[in-house]
Structure formats: C-alpha cells, structure tokens
Amino acid sequence: MATRTFPEMPSPSSLLSAYASMSTSVILFRTMFNQLFPRELRRYVVDAVRFYWKPKSSKLTLVFDEKDGMTSNHMFDAAEAFLCTRINPDSESLRITKSVKENHINVKFADSEDIKDSFEGISVTWKYVHQPPQQRSGNGDDFDYTSGKSSSSRSFSPERKYIELKFDKKYKEIIITSYLPLIIKRSQELENQKKVVKLHNLQSYGGGPGGYKESVNLDHPSTFDTLAMDPKMKKAIIDDLNLFLRRKEFYKKVGKAWKRGYLLYGPPGTGKSSLIAAIANYLKFDIYDLQLTNVGGDSSLKKLMLRTSNRSILVIEDIDCSIQLPDRKGTAPAKFLEGKSVRDPMFSLSGLLNFIDGLWSCCGDERIIIFTTNHKERLDPALLRPGRMDVHIHMSYLTVDGFETLAANYLNIHDHHWRFREIKDLIKCKKVTPAEVAEELMKSDDADVVLEGLVRFLKRKKMEDDETKDEVDDEDDEVNEAKKAKIIS
Numbered sequence: 001m002a003t004r005t006f007p008e009m010p011s012p013s014s015l016l017s018a019y020a021s022m023s024t025s026v027i028l029f030r031t032m033f034n035q036l037f038p039r040e041l042r043r044y045v046v047d048a049v050r051f052y053w054k055p056k057s058s059k060l061t062l063v064f065d066e067k068d069g070m071t072s073n074h075m076f077d078a079a080e081a082f083l084c085t086r087i088n089p090d091s092e093s094l095r096i097t098k099s100v101k102e103n104h105i106n107v108k109f110a111d112s113e114d115i116k117d118s119f120e121g122i123s124v125t126w127k128y129v130h131q132p133p134q135q136r137s138g139n140g141d142d143f144d145y146t147s148g149k150s151s152s153s154r155s156f157s158p159e160r161k162y163i164e165l166k167f168d169k170k171y172k173e174i175i176i177t178s179y180l181p182l183i184i185k186r187s188q189e190l191e192n193q194k195k196v197v198k199l200h201n202l203q204s205y206g207g208g209p210g211g212y213k214e215s216v217n218l219d220h221p222s223t224f225d226t227l228a229m230d231p232k233m234k235k236a237i238i239d240d241l242n243l244f245l246r247r248k249e250f251y252k253k254v255g256k257a258w259k260r261g262y263l264l265y266g267p268p269g270t271g272k273s274s275l276i277a278a279i280a281n282y283l284k285f286d287i288y289d290l291q292l293t294n295v296g297g298d299s300s301l302k303k304l305m306l307r308t309s310n311r312s313i314l315v316i317e318d319i320d321c322s323i324q325l326p327d328r329k330g331t332a333p334a335k336f337l338e339g340k341s342v343r344d345p346m347f348s349l350s351g352l353l354n355f356i357d358g359l360w361s362c363c364g365d366e367r368i369i370i371f372t373t374n375h376k377e378r379l380d381p382a383l384l385r386p387g388r389m390d391v392h393i394h395m396s397y398l399t400v401d402g403f404e405t406l407a408a409n410y411l412n413i414h415d416h417h418w419r420f421r422e423i424k425d426l427i428k429c430k431k432v433t434p435a436e437v438a439e440e441l442m443k444s445d446d447a448d449v450v451l452e453g454l455v456r457f458l459k460r461k462k463m464e465d466d467e468t469k470d471e472v473d474d475e476d477d478e479v480n481e482a483k484k485a486k487i488i489s
C-alpha cells in the first residue's frame with residue numbers, strides 16, 4: 001500500500017519573518033509611491049484601479065434627496081408618504097413625527113431600515129438614510145490616497161437625508177416610467193385623506209417685501225351636509241365642483257387656465273362664508289383670504305398671488321366694499337374705501353380679474369376664486385358679464401328644506417315634530433336668515449323648549465314687520481294727501 005508524504009510545514013518563526021518583510025515592503029512601496037508621483041497622477045491611478053477592480057453590480061440604486069438645492073424634493077416627500085403604507089409589521093424601530101398644526105401622528109420607517117416592495121413582479125428595496133453632519137478634508141494636501149485617510153484641515157459637510165430605491169438594472173425603464181408615477185399618485189391620495197385644510201390670510205402690509213401671510217388650520221365644521229340650502233342647488237354646486245376637478249385635460253385642450261370662479265351673493269347670515277368652508281372641506285383645498293383694502297397695486301398683488309399654491313381657493317369677501325367701482329363711463333379712478341388706507345390702487349375690478357387670469361394661466365392649476373357680496377346690484381358690470389364668474393350662487397333666506405337641515409343638525413330631529421307645521425308656515429311667509437334660526441336653535445338642549453322659542457321668535461318678527469309696513473303705508477298716505485292738497489291749492 002502506497003503512503004502519501006506531505007511537504008514540511010513552515011515554522012511559526014519563518015512565517016512571522018515573512019510577514020514582517022512583506023509589511024516593510026508595503027510601507028516602502030507606499031512611501032516611494034507618494035514621493036515619486038505627483039498628487040494628480042496618484043489620484044488618477046487610484047481612481048482607475050478602483051473603477052476597474054470594483055465588481056460590477058446588476059443592481060441600480062435611485063437616490064431621492066430630501067432637498068433639491070434650496071427647495072424640497074417632491075419625489076422624496078412622495079416616497080416617504082407612500083412608504084408609510086408599506087411598513088413591515090416586524091420593524092424594530094419606527095420614526096414618529098407630528099407638527100403642532102397637524103391633527104394626526106405620522107408613523108414613518110426608521111433610519112437604515114429596509115422595506116421590500118414589488119411592482120408588476122419586480123422586487124424593489126427601499127431604504128431611508130440619514131447622514132449626520134460629517135467631517136471632510138479641507139484643502140486635501142495631506143490626503144493619502146493609498147490609505148484613504150487625511151490628517152488635517154477638516155470641515156463639516158451638512159447633514160443629508162435621502163431615500164434609496166434599489167432594483168435590478170434591467171427594469172430601469174419600467175420603474176422610472178410606471179412605478180414612480182404610481183408612487184406620486186398614491187402619495188397625493190394619502191395627502192388628500194389626511195390633509196388639514198388651512199386658512200391663509202393674504203395682506204400686503206408688514207411681513208417683509210412679499211407681503212404678509214399668516215395661516216391657521218381651518219377648523220370650520222361646515223360641510224355640504226350641514227348647509228341649509230335648496231337641495232337642488234346644493235347638488236348642482238357639488239356636480240360643478242366634481243366636473244371642474246375632472247377636467248384638467250379639457251382646460252388644457254381649450255387653452256384656458258384651470259380655474260373656476262364663483263360669485264356668492266345674498267343678505268348677511270345666509271351662509272356665504274359657510275358655503276366657502278364647505279367647498280374647502282369638500283375639495284380639501286386651502287383657502288387664501290385676500291384683503292384687497294391694503295393692496296396698493298399690481299406689484300404687491302402679484303407678490304401676494306405668487307404666494308398662493310395650486311389646489312386652493314382664493315376668497316375676496318364683500319367685494320363691493322373692497323374696491324370703489326369705476327363710474328358707468330369707466331373713467332373714475334378706483335379707490336379703496338374703509339378709511340385708513342386710501343391709496344389709489346392701480347387696478348379696477350375687471351383689471352384685477354384680468355390680472356389674476358393672466359397670472360394663473362401661466363402658473364396656476366386647480367384654482368377656485370370666490371367673490372362674495374351682500375349687494376349684487378352694486379357690483380361692477382364687468383364682473384357680472386357672462387363668462388366672467390362662471391357660477392352665480394344666490395344665497396337666500398331660509399327655506400322649508402333648509403329648516404329641516406338645521407333641525408337635523410342642531411336638534412337631531414330627522415323626521416317630524418308637532419311644531420314643524422306651524423314653523424314651516426311662518427318661514428314661508430317671513431324672510432328669516434339661516435343664521436337667525438341657527439341662533440334660536442342653540443338656546444337649549446331641549447328640542448321642545450327650543451322650537452317653542454323659535455315659534456315665538458318668528459311670530460315676533462312677523463309682527464314687527466307688519467307694524468313697520470303699516471307705518472310706511474301711513475307715511476305714504478300722508479305724502480299723497482299733502483300732494484293732493486298742493487295740487488288743489
């Protein structure tokens with residue numbers, strides 16, 4: 001039987017001396033390398049070696065930085081919102097955020113946590129990376145390219161937050177053209193679901209060159225369900241809003257800015273402001289309340305307008321009080337009313353509308369503009385011309401249907417109450433605003449007590465009106481008598 005012989009194993013002392021001589025050679029080589037070759041050449045050689053030796057990966061990584069220069073990166077925000085819906089139930093850490101103005105708590109995936117997703121059978125991996133401020137080399141003179149270290153002149157790079165998306169390179173096209181747009185769409189849907197509608201105050205004094213803008217959450221509870229108005233009119237408004245939202249392509253095709261104008265008119269207390277809040281809550285659009293009384297002219301108006309965002313409602317309340325109308329010949333200069341600020345504005349109402357149209361047609365999408373007035377008859381005819389404001393809505397006195405809505409909201413009475421017949425008869429023959437009735441309905445928790453009080457209120461109002469009417473009739477009689485006497489003498 002043949003026996004195998006093994007070569008003799010080197011002794012530990014010979015291994016140690018081989019290692020020592022190798023390390024010495026490496027140090028010698030590095031020193032020679034650094035001394036013999038200029039810095040640029042060293043850098044070039046090191047980069048070239050790194051490039052060719054680096055194993056080629058079949059993966060592609062897309063990086064969404066939080067900021068794109070000074071502005072925030074919409075793709076980062078969209079990805080972050082989308083990934084909140086993909087959080088792994090086994091996650092070991094999560095980020096929790098909430099701003100003072102938000103009503104909800106945001107649960108986000110944590111630093112360096114991987115999230116797996118798949119799109120049309122393609123597996124992708126997401127990762128959130130937060131790099132705190134990092135030291136970096138200063139002028140680079142002392143940088144050693146063989147060791148990759150530098151020794152002095154350090155400064156700090158700013159902190160960086162980004163999201164990485166990794167997938168197989170061959171799916172690049174489909175991921176960029178289909179998956180990313182889907183993420184943007186989903187994030188918008190999520191945003192709409194939890195969006196807190198804001199009310200921004202737009203006025204041009206204070207707050208620096210661009211004017212002053214303060215905003216609060218719009219906590220107005222008004223919705224189309226709580227609004228007391230003719231059901232047909234309510235439905236027509238909702239249909240109109242829905243049509244407007246769907247018609248992005250239509251507006252583009254006909255070359256018009258994607259905006260819609262509403263004129264709300266009617267006596268005080270008939271729900272004009274409530275309707276604006278209901279529209280904002282329905283569309284989840286922010287409201288910009290434009291105070292024209294302090295806008296000096298085109299340039300400050302333009303600055304204010306540029307501060308408004310898409311998907312918003314621009315409201316100009318009591319338009320008849322904000323701008324003095326030009327005379328019928330259109331020659332009188334427009335002037336602001338209300339005492340304090342009577343600078344000559346550089347625009348009339350129609351000028352203002354043309355201006356807003358022009359500005360929005362180039363940089364505004366999904367905008368709604370609402371004017372309100374208690375006196376439609378006092379408005380600039382330019383505003384009432386067909387095609388100017390798309391929809392005119394008359395907010396009128398309380399109707400029987402409107403009363404039923406208020407009774408359901410305030411008293412939780414959804415069918416009938418024995419007082420209803422009398423109340424409805426009184427409402428039919430008496431002009432009463434929803435605001436007046438709403439105030440009566442809030443006076444007690446007891447529906448019987450409240451409705452009895454409402455009946456008394458409506459009767460009293462009717463009596464007062466009858467007396468006023470009698471007085472006016474008496475005065476008219478006296479005037480007629482006097483006229484007759486004058487003619488006879």
Ligand SMILES: Nc1ncnc2c1ncn2[C@@H]1O[C@H](COP(=O)(O)OP(=O)(O)OP(=O)(O)O)[C@@H](O)[C@H]1O
Nearest residue numbers: 226227228267268269270271272273274434435438
């Ligand atoms: N149509 C309505 N439906 C439900 N509530 C209403 C309605 N109209 C008025 N109210 C109630 O009256 C209050 C005042 O109404 P609102 O401010 O909307 O009236 P307005 O027409 O805008 O008045 P103004 O012209 O004085 O600004 C509201 O907060 C609401 O409680």
